[in-house]
Amino acid sequence: MKKQMVANLKMNLTAEEIRNYKSIIENNPIPDLLICPSSLHLELLKSDKYQLCSQDGYYIDKGAYTGENSFYQLKNLGINYSLVGHSERRNVFNENDNVVSLKIESCIRNGITPILCVGEKKEEKEAGATFSVIERQINTAMSGKTIENILIAYEPVWAIGTGLTPTIEDIDKVHIFIKDLLKDRNIKVLYGGSVNLSNIKDICNINSVDGVLIGGASNNPNNLIDMYNIM
Numbered sequence: 001m002k003k004q005m006v007a008n009l010k011m012n013l014t015a016e017e018i019r020n021y022k023s024i025i026e027n028n029p030i031p032d033l034l035i036c037p038s039s040l041h042l043e044l045l046k047s048d049k050y051q052l053c054s055q056d057g058y059y060i061d062k063g064a065y066t067g068e069n070s071f072y073q074l075k076n077l078g079i080n081y082s083l084v085g086h087s088e089r090r091n092v093f094n095e096n097d098n099v100v101s102l103k104i105e106s107c108i109r110n111g112i113t114p115i116l117c118v119g120e121k122k123e124e125k126e127a128g129a130t131f132s133v134i135e136r137q138i139n140t141a142m143s144g145k146t147i148e149n150i151l152i153a154y155e156p157v158w159a160i161g162t163g164l165t166p167t168i169e170d171i172d173k174v175h176i177f178i179k180d181l182l183k184d185r186n187i188k189v190l191y192g193g194s195v196n197l198s199n200i201k202d203i204c205n206i207n208s209v210d211g212v213l214i215g216g217a218s219n220n221p222n223n224l225i226d227m228y229n230i231m
């Protein structure tokens with residue numbers, strides 16, 4: 001099965017570097033690629049060779065919310081995907097499950113496909129709470145909503161940007177758990193957290209993994225192309 005690649009550039013790259021990124025990827029297109037640049041660079045990175053995905057959005061459509069970008073505005077710009085509940089939003093910007101739920105609701109209302117990010121912290125993993133944390137995050141984000149299009153990204157917080165990854169068995173177990181939880185739908189589950197050139201092949205060989213969400217290793221477009229070729 002074809003696996004989905006999502007590149008999360010986070011708050012990296014200058015406008016000049018984004019122009020360079022665009023031309024390299026346009027010359028070596030990756031099927032179904034989604035790129036999540038800083039909101040500042042969405043317009044600059046637009047292309048018919050891949051799709052753009054916002055890193056976040058605000059759940060109220062418009063109003064006095066200085067500094068925010070709403071899903072309504074993103075959709076108006078032609079953006080059809082957004083990450084929601086990334087662990088950096090949850091942990092650095094204190095977004096709780098209820099805010100994540102409001103954001104999912106706003107994405108649906110505005111016709112944006114959310115990529116809901118879930119995952120346990122190191123201490124939660126050590127306490128054996130991985131499955132209960134993920135279940136709570138998914139249930140709060142999705143309950144009471146009619147959601148036709150959504151992707152889930154399993155990103156253990158302790159694996160993001162650390163070079164650490166769960167074992168292949170552990171990734172598989174969590175992905176199967178998530179698919180079981182949402183068994184009445186056919187939902188893609190991506191893995192994220194320190195995906196790089198040396199582990200992408202093994203991770204993508206797991207049956208229950210429908211794709212990867214790549215942070216640091218996606219900031220260099222040539223690296224991203226190499227990862228796609230390995231995958």
Ligand code: PGA
Pocket residue numbers: 008155159160161162192193194195213214215216217
């Ligand atoms: P990483 O980040 O690949 O740098 O660990 C992944 C993410 O935060 O989505």
